Amino acid sequence: SQQGEEDPQALSIQEGENATMNCSYKTSINNLQWYRQNSGRGLVHLILIRSNEREKHSGRLRVTLDTSKKSSSLLITASRAADTASYFCARDNQAGTALIFGKGTTLSVSS
Amino acid sequence: GAVVSQHPSRVICKSGTSVKIECRSLDFQATTMFWYRQFPKQSLMLMATSNEGSKATYEQGVEKDKFLINHASLTLSTLTVTSAHPEDSSFYICSAGPGGVFYEQYFGPGTRLTVT
Numbered sequence: 447s448q449q450g451e452e453d454p455q456a457l458s459i460q461e462g463e464n465a466t467m468n469c470s471y472k473t474s475i476n477n478l479q480w481y482r483q484n485s486g487r488g489l490v491h492l493i494l495i496r497s498n499e500r501e502k503h504s505g506r507l508r509v510t511l512d513t514s515k516k517s518s519s520l521l522i523t524a525s526r527a528a529d530t531a532s533y534f535c536a537r538d539n540q541a542g543t544a545l546i547f548g549k550g551t552t553l554s555v556s557s
Numbered sequence: 558g559a560v561v562s563q564h565p566s567r568v569i570c571k572s573g574t575s576v577k578i579e580c581r582s583l584d585f586q587a588t589t590m591f592w593y594r595q596f597p598k599q600s601l602m603l604m605a606t607s608n609e610g611s612k613a614t615y616e617q618g619v620e621k622d623k624f625l626i627n628h629a630s631l632t633l634s635t636l637t638v639t640s641a642h643p644e645d646s647s648f649y650i651c652s653a654g655p656g657g658v659f660y661e662q663y664f665g666p667g668t669r670l671t672v673t
Binding site: 476479481486488489491494536538539542543544546550552 | 589603614652658659662
């Protein structure tokens with residue numbers, strides 16, 4: 447399968463805590479993207495990090511990329527109940543013509 | 558950000574009938590659009606890449622005669638599920654982006670297909 451692996455598959459935390467999700471992949475990439483999906487809805491883009499970047503921030507989100515380990519992580523700080531959703535990493539395929547999604551992490555934040 | 562719409566949001570059809578799903582980019586032109594399928598609590602599986610003015614590129618294992626894709630304009634791609642069967646029931650999502658896969662993709666809200 448071309449899909450990357452994400453861990454954990456599910457994560458339950460309390461409001462105010464930080465949530466860290468990891469993504470690994472097998473082939474070289476041009477960029478890696480993180481998306482969020484609320485149940486039964488479309489996906490919303492969160493952050494894109496290019497292969498020559500190591501870290502990127504957007505509000506309470508922090509994404510790191512380690513191309514030597516072929517892995518990325520998404521950190522959500524000071525989580526809120528509204529952060530409850532599934533989070534997916536996506537990388538471009540080797541031809542650079544499509545996005546391949548990881549299996550996703552389901553985050554549940556309780557108040 | 559850019560907006561991608563999908564229609565219908567939900568559809569129920571009988572086995573053997575065909576269903577058409579539309580994906581529109583509302584405020585940008587998209588020479589390429591992508592169609593995904595998602596089963597409950599699973600990730601998105603890329604089905605095909607829709608190319609404006611040319612044939613779609615299908616992923617391995619996706620039947621091109623069953624999932625017909627037409628990308629007749631720079632803002633519209635359609636996916637037609639032909640001779641639908643209950644196993645085709647799924648959540649279908651399209652995406653597009655003005656910069657292709659090297660930039661963020663904008664996703665439609667998805668279409669829930671139920672085949673009875």
